[in-house]
Amino acid sequence: MIVKHLTRRQILGPIGIAAGSCVLSSCLSESASSPLDKKPGFPWPYDKLDPQITAERAYNDHRKGHCMYGAFVSVISQLAERYGEPYSSFPVGMMRYGAGGAAGSGSLCGALNGSAALIGLFVKKEEDMKLLIDELFLWYEQTELPTYIPERPALDAKIPTSVSNSILCHISVTKWCKMSGNKTFSKQQKERCARLSADTAAKTVELLNAHFAGEFSAAHEFDDEVKTCRSCHTKGSDRSDSRGKMHCRICHSSLAVDHP
Ligand code: HEC
Ligand code: HEC
Known part of the structure; x- marks a missing residue:
């Protein structure tokens, strides 16, 4: 899905140009939901x-x-x-x-x-x-x-x-x-x-x-330890008392002696 030659119209689309021309205050008063939510032309094309x-x-x-x-x-x-x-x-x-x-x-x-x-x-x-x-x-x-x-x-x-x-x-x-x-x-x-x-x-x-190019595959994996820690501490686990995917031990270098 690589984009070759894009014009401004193709990128923004017809509504994008209309939306772009309204004054911010009038856009905001038009509807309760943000006009930005519906802005066409997202995501932007990559080449x-x-x-x-x-x-x-x-x-x-x-x-x-x-x-x-x-x-x-x-x-x-x-x-x-x-x-x-x-x-x-x-x-x-x-x-x-x-x-x-x-x-x-x-x-x-x-x-x-x-x-x-x-x-x-x-x-x-x-x-x-x-x-x-x-x-x-x-x-x-x-x-x-x-x-x-x-x-x-x-x-x-x-x-x-x-x-x-x-x-x-x-x-x-x-x-x-x-x-x-x-x-x-x-x-x-x-x-x-x-x-x-x-x-x-x-x-x-x-x-x-x-x-x-439809050729992406992950070359790196989460550390086994991160997976283990998350199995008890993150969303859907027993304790569900933390979130995140960073290395746990870099900060939690010592855990309580009776830690499971
Ligand atoms: C088998 C489940 C299990 C695994 C795996 C696990 N924990 Fe825990 N963790 C617990 C439980 C249960 C407690 C509460 C212990 C308590 O209250 O005495 C706890 C408490 C903690 C605490 C607060 C008390 C303390 O010891 O500082 C931290 C921080 C923590 N875990 C981090 C981690 C990290 C980092 C890992 C991975 C290295 C990890 N946990 C892996 C179950 C687990
Ligand atoms: C950048 C540092 C850092 C990283 C990385 C980190 N933590 Fe923490 N974590 C903290 C701090 C600071 C606290 C708050 C400790 C407190 O208030 O006593 C905390 C609190 C916790 C608690 C609650 C402890 C309690 O006393 O109840 C758990 C559970 C926990 N982290 C698990 C994890 C796990 C699992 C990972 C890895 C996926 C992780 N943390 C990664 C710094 C970190």
């Missing part, structure tokens, strides 16, 4: 992209707006160059919020957040969207990163790799700093995160290319 070119762009865009911005803009900018609207109107500046795990909070890695947003934008079925995001997050948790070597590096140095075991910015960054002997907020850490954003954007494009 096959080159992972290597995407990586280089994410690396360079990282400098303009950090990790989430870099990962997101690397993809949307290529589609904007090919097709113009609606891609060229996306308010990409909003993606700066994701830096440092959302405004520096250290929660979800911004490169993952921007990439998951892309998957959410292009993939129609919720089930498929979740499968792709699961695969991206597991790849990130389990892979030695970063591996991307920029053509024109901002910092021309060998950047060590580490396995984060976590999708959280705080854990991912601090583990890398501890392992490599660098400080957070150093030039080295910034370079590491720029390269990691490049890797993540390239992976996302690989997954989207595979999905739209």
Whole structure:
């Protein structure tokens, strides 16, 4: 389902143009349900992209707006160059919020957040969207990163790799700093995160290319331990007192001695 040549009309559809022309206040007063719920033209069409070119762009865009911005803009900018609207109107500046795990909070890695947003934008079925995001997050948790070597590096140095075991910015960054002997907020850490954003954007494009070619299959699996913990603690289990798919032991390193 790869889209070749799209016009603005094909993307937005006739109703999209009508809806786009109404003033926000009058749209809101028309019905109780949000007009956004029915907006046609979702998901936006995706077109096959080159992972290597995407990586280089994410690396360079990282400098303009950090990790989430870099990962997101690397993809949307290529589609904007090919097709113009609606891609060229996306308010990409909003993606700066994701830096440092959302405004520096250290929660979800911004490169993952921007990439998951892309998957959410292009993939129609919720089930498929979740499968792709699961695969991206597991790849990130389990892979030695970063591996991307920029053509024109901002910092021309060998950047060590580490396995984060976590999708959280705080854990991912601090583990890398501890392992490599660098400080957070150093030039080295910034370079590491720029390269990691490049890797993540390239992976996302690989997954989207595979999905739209009907060739996606998951290459990473949840840890057995996560499956075991979830069997007693998550939705539908005996205790149903937690939710999530992250590595449990990274935070729950010690459990009560009498824990089952
Ligand atoms: C066989 C079912 C079972 C499995 C598997 C299981 N738990 Fe539990 N867990 C329990 C029960 C039952 C309690 C409540 C124990 C109590 O109240 O004394 C509990 C309590 C806890 C608690 C709160 C008390 C404490 O020990 O800190 C945490 C946290 C926890 N589990 C995390 C985990 C993690 C992480 C895993 C996987 C490594 C896991 N559990 C696997 C059944 C299970
Ligand atoms: C990023 C850190 C982190 C991760 C990853 C994590 N947890 Fe937790 N979990 C916490 C914190 C913090 C609490 C709250 C502890 C408290 O209030 O005592 C908690 C609470 C819990 C509780 C309730 C404990 C109680 O005292 O009743 C359970 C059960 C639990 N987690 C299971 C899991 C399981 C299962 C996983 C993996 C799928 C997991 N957690 C992953 C940090 C984490």
